[in-house]
Amino acid sequence: MPHRFPRVGFALLLLLSLIALPARFPATAAQELQNTPSNVLSDSPISGFELRTVIGGPGVPTKSIHWWSTLGLTNCNGEFPNSAKIKLVPSLSAVARTLEPQTCRLLDASSSNVVRDGQFVYFYADGEIRRKAIGAAAADLAQVMTRVTIPSNNELLSPLALDSAGRLYYATYGGGVSSIFRLPADDSAAPVGLVAIGARVTKIVPARFGPGVNAETGGIVLVNNGDLLRWDVNSSTPLRTLASDIETFAVHSYNFSLSGSIGRVVTVFAARSGSLLKINAASGSQSTIFTATGDNRITSVTTDSDGAPANRNVYLSETSYVFNPFPAAVDTSIRRAPLTADATGDWDLILAEGGGTNLRSDDQKLYFLNNKNLSSGSAILSLPTDAPAIQIDIEAVDLEANQAIQSFDPAFPLIENHPTYVRAYARIKSDSTAKNSYSVTGQLRGTLNGVSLGTLQAERTFEVVPESTRSLADIRRDATLTFLFELPDDWVENGFDAPLPGILNLSFSVNSNGDPPETTLANNSVSRAFTTFQRYRPCLMFVPVRTEAPLPSYNIPNWSSVMARTLSYFPFGSFRTFLPWNSTDLEGNYILSDGGDPYDFSEQGGDGDAIDDLNLLQFFADIPESCENDWHFVGIIHPKTNWTFKNDDDQSVSRGGLGVRPDMSCWRRSALCRARWRGGQDGWCGHAGPRAWP
Structure with missing residues (x-):
């Protein structure tokens, strides 16, 4: 609805328009540069990516990225058929290559991802697990991993994972139960069943829980109902539920030595919509180390590489939302905290706007997809992991x-x-x-x-x-x-x-x-307290006044809007109005006059005579009983009334019609239809009743 801004004595006009202002606080050029993301590569769309770092030559790391796009749908027809592809850059300075060209049967299931080792990429397509050599051409056919086992009446799920020993993990689902399997990534042996979970698996991260073993003995699993589970074949509790209502997570591990003994700590950083949990995977003990603002959500989390926590960090993406009426992502920021963080106050803001999800770290740079929510992006960006904190x-x-x-x-x-x-x-x-x-x-x-x-x-x-x-x-x-x-x-x-x-x-x-x-x-936040009051409804007795102009019409147009305008000037909620017209014949009604003659408003003081006569009505008029506490007579004149007179200095003065004596209750501008509308004030004033205006 349009806004109305009442006032007494001055106008309050609000112009609802945006003005861009160039005001700035000083910021060093170095800080501005460090907190500005760099573009690593562009492609559209990108659903997800993975970063791989290999130490080669004289300790020089080589970084590569593979990425994919998919709608995660199982159909090739209809209005939204699936369309997917897989691409790769063998080094960040190399030209991007397409490994699998765009097709609807590729990554055609929800939670589809792509994993790789030094030789192959592995992916789900058309109900199968396939692999393709890193150096293959786009036209080369991918190999089907024929040893993948799918139990009877089960479907193959799309999430895949690789461990440090070169083993591939996958899951099947049937009868309300997911089964996780592991087999050599070279497809040289049959898979081994590892664990059964009573929900559909959406993400698998293999983990090594003991310090004396060289390969993963279990892992962390997220299922579609939001439960986060740990399985460890060497634990007295092989399968443990760590948390519920989880949307995404990251795992960090390291060995430690204490009194000659070697131990291993596996920590899970789990995002539960608006909070981040830090969970000990062995004991299940946990704490909330970050709480998002308002209705914001944590949409991604990652850590630096495995190793002792010193000088290593955990990172998260926080996406802000508006509801109009449905939630819509506005922007995404990125925060950083040491791996030892145990409270929200430990977090630094390193990117305030223009962040994204799919966070990945190589310890020097933090990589992310330029999507402000969980949809596809069009570029992979990076930010220094030691970017200065923003204030x-x-x-x-x-x-x-x-x-x-x-x-x-x-x-x-x-x-x-x-x-x-x-x-x-x-x-x-x-x-x-x-x-x-x-x-x-x-x-x-x-x-x-x-x-x-x-x-x-x-x-x-x-x-x-x-x-x-x-x-x-x-x-x-x-x-x-x-x-x-x-x-x-x-x-x-x-x-x-x-x-x-x-x-x-x-x-x-x-x-x-x-x-x-x-x-x-x-x-x-800022607060104030105000008092509120009830007010009596003043009674307004409208009286036509005879001048040389025609009488005011008995059928006053726009009466409701006139009264609403009038009401905006006064501190109460409504009026009670009385129009003393009993006849459509104007002369058949009571008319205030100067002994039967018109008042001459063109003479100085002529309007005062009319006001004096209005005062006399206080003593003779029949006032409704409900109005005896607060009533006011209001004279009405025709707008053609001549209200200009010569003052003592022979100057022409135009009047606005408002009585100004201390004992008069004044009726402010625009109050009365058919009243003269001039300058600052209009209408008439009558003597106040026993109680003054509120």
Whole structure:
């Protein structure tokens, strides 16, 4: 609905438009460069990728990336047929090559991925597991791994994994049970069944749980109901549920020596929508080490390479969402913490905007897909793992509730059944990036007499800028920097019998969805308390006034809009109006006149005579009993009435029609249809009843 902004004495006009502001905090060029992602490669679409590092020559690492795209569908027909491909760069400086050309039978199942070793890539296609040599041409046929076993009445699942001993892991599903198998990646021997799990497997990560073994003895598995499980053939509890409602995870392992004994620690970092768990895979003990802001989700997690935790990190992607009414991803940030992290405060923000998922680390750089949620991307980007921490702090400054007067002074009470608007203000307290202008969300919470009223969302995002460039006074003058809320009527109800006031507590929060992500949220809210009152409904007695112009019409057009406009100037919810027309013949009604003659408004003081006569009606008129506490006579004149006269200096003065004497109750501008509409004030005033205007 359009917003109306009432005022007394001055106009409050809010222009709802966005203005881009160039304000900036200083940021070093080096920091800006380190926190700017680099493009590793571009291709569209990319569903996922894996990074491989091989140490060759004189200790020089060679890094390669393979990636794939798929819709994960099982059909080749219809409106959305599956379309997939596999590509690779043997080194980051090499030209990309297509290993498997685009086809609908490739990776045609949900949770499809591609794994590789030094010689082959392995993938799911058309209900089979296939492999293809790294150096093969796109036109070469892939080899079907014929030793893969699929139990009767089972289907082959698409997730695959390789371990350090060159063994391939896969799963089948049937009768509500997944079975995980392992076989040599060269397809030289039959597979071995490892574990059965009562749900559909979606991800497998092999793991070595003992320090004295050279190959993986189990692994970490995620299933489609969100359960995260550990299986270890050498454990007294071979299969253990570690957590539930998990969406993705990463595993880190290392050996340690204590008092001459060697042990091994396997840690699982598991993302549960808005939180990250750190889980000891052996004992199952766990703690929450990160909690996302608001409704944000953790959409990816990874660690540096296996090894002692010193100087190694864990990384996560946090995606912010808006709901309008369904969730939609807005942007993704990236955070970093040491592997020893045990609290949310241990995390550094290293990329505030433009992050993505599918995080992978080679200890020097962090790689990710440039998608802000779990959809496909068009590029693989990288960021230094030691990128400096970003500092962003957005502060909620103040709020004000307005009806007729815009003021921070809470001495002005709010009147029920009256349009009420809240303006709230925020600014950037600090920002170590080079941006320093963000479009952010705002919300308003309220309680009335201690009872929750719920939450209002700002109708759109608003701009915030640094406090060093715009004062609060400047912000109040700029609608693009003001968060605007229209309060529902029930937020301003009293709830108590008059004259007891109600207490309305309002709390404004800025950037509640964490976009951009902030270093601290301690100053993101500000609160104020207001009083609310019930008001009596004043009675308005409208009286036609005879002038040299025609009489005002008995059928006043736009009456409701005129009264609504009038009401916006006064501190109460409604009027009771009385129109003393008993006849469609205008002359057949009561008419205020100067002894039967018209008042001469063109003479100085002529309008005062009419006001004096209105006062006399207070003593003689028959006032409805319900109005005896608060009534007001209002004179109405035709708009053609000549209201210009010569003053004592022989100057022409145009009047607006408002009585100004202290004992008069004044009727403000635009109140009366058919009243003269001029300059600042219109209409007539009559003497106040026993109780003055509220």
